[in-house]
Amino acid sequence: NAGVTQTPKFQVLKTGQSMTLQCAQDMNHNSMYWYRQDPGMGLRLIYYSASEGTTDKGEVPNGYNVSRLNKREFSLRLESAAPSQTSVYFCASSETAPYSNQPQHFGDGTRLSIL
Amino acid sequence: DQQVKQNSPSLSVQEGRISILNCDYTNSMFDYFLWYKKYPAEGPTFLISISSIKDKNEDGRFTVFLNKSAKHLSLHIVPSQPGDSAVYFCAASYGGGSNYKLTFGKGTLLTVNP
Numbered sequence: 001n002a003g004v005t006q007t008p009k010f011q012v013l014k015t016g017q018s019m020t021l022q023c024a025q026d027m028n029h030n031s032m033y034w035y036r037q038d039p040g041m042g043l044r045l046i047y048y049s050a051s052e053g054t055t056d057k058g059e060v061p062n063g064y065n066v067s068r069l070n071k072r073e074f075s076l077r078l079e080s081a082a083p084s085q086t087s088v089y090f091c092a093s094s095e096t097a098p099y100s101n102q103p104q105h106f107g108d109g110t111r112l113s114i115l
Numbered sequence: 116d117q118q119v120k121q122n123s124p125s126l127s128v129q130e131g132r133i134s135i136l137n138c139d140y141t142n143s144m145f146d147y148f149l150w151y152k153k154y155p156a157e158g159p160t161f162l163i164s165i166s167s168i169k170d171k172n173e174d175g176r177f178t179v180f181l182n183k184s185a186k187h188l189s190l191h192i193v194p195s196q197p198g199d200s201a202v203y204f205c206a207a208s209y210g211g212g213s214n215y216k217l218t219f220g221k222g223t224l225l226t227v228n229p
Contacts, residue, residue, distance in 0.1 A: 004158070042119070042204060042219030043159070056213045090158050099211035100147035101166065106158030 002026050004107035006091050012113045013081045021076040021110050023091030031094045032074035033058075033104060034066060036087040043090060049074055050097045081114045088112070118142045119207050121220035129228055134192040136223050138205030141186060145207035145218075150179060150190050153202045153222070162203075163190070195227045 007022045025032065031050050035043040035058075045058030049068040063085060065077045078085055088111050092104040120139045128134045138148075146167045151159035165172040165179045165188065172179050178191045192199055202224050208217040 040221060042206075042221045044219070045217055048215065050212060056215070059216075059218075092158070097212060098215040100145075100208035100215070100217075101164065103149060103161035103164060106151075106160070108156065108158045 004091055004093055004105055006089075006107035006110050008110060009108070010111045012115065013078075014115055015082060017081050017114075019078050019081060019112075021078075021089055021091075021112070022073070023075065023107060024073045025091075025093040025105070026072065027093060027095070027105065028071070029093035029095050029105070030071070031096065031098045031102070032068065033092040033094075033098075034064075034074065034076045035090045035092065036060065036085075037090060037109075038087050046076065046089075048098055056098075083114050086112060086114045116141070117221075118145075119205055119218045119220040121203075121205055121223050123223050124221070125224040125226070127226045127228065128195050130197055131194045134190075134195045134199065134225055134227065136190040136192075136203050136205075136225065138188050138190075138220055139186055140188075140207050142207070142209075142218075143186075144209045144216075146209045147207070148179070148181060148188050149206045149208070150177075151204045151206060151219075152199075153204060159204060192225075195225075197227050197229050200225055200227045 033048040034046040047066040092106045094102040149164040150162040153159040202222040205220040
């Protein structure tokens with residue numbers, strides 16, 4: 001019963017390096033989301049996707065790109081990593097289109113450190 | 116600006132007693148409120164939600180109360196169990212599709228002592 005799977009679980013990058021965080025869900029959910037959580041902070045929405053081929057910006061999209069490869073997979077790319085992007089990144093999915101009453105199912109996160 | 120506030124970073128209660136976690140919001144456009152629970156090194160797990168047109172929603176040991184006029188909601192856990200020890204996030208949302216907004220509070224660490 002995998003749910004939402006994120007890879008890798010941990011990563012250390014140098015400033016300026018690029019990286020793609022992978023996320024896959026096996027619940028046949030339509031919508032997928034990327035969040036970041038900084039120490040002592042709540043989760044902040046980076047990007048989300050209501051369906052394959054569509055993406056929308058969340059609260060903190062700068063410095064990131066996303067790809068909804070198919071219904072199962074939603075990747076987050078850092079083109080030129082900066083120390084301010086050191087964070088824990090969570091991927092989530094919800095059954096239908098993004099809507100206020102939709103609970104989300106989260107992966108266990110990717111802990112990313114940028115030196 | 117912090118539109119969803121959880122002013123208590125931590126709360127400690129005895130097993131069997133009631134836990135009350137509080138959340139305040141400032142944006143009147145929020146029409147749905149959700150609580151998530153998070154254990155260390157895991158992702159958040161959805162717990163319970165409430166629509167802005169209701170003032171109470173109950174699910175087993177968990178009850179959420181909404182006071183819309185005060186822009187305040189609370190999560191009650193009765194009775195509290197050691198396995199409830201986790202960080203609890205309040206979240207508020209409105210809109211949908213490309214106009215979707217979801218905002219989380221900073222969380223409250225609940226510790227239930229045996």
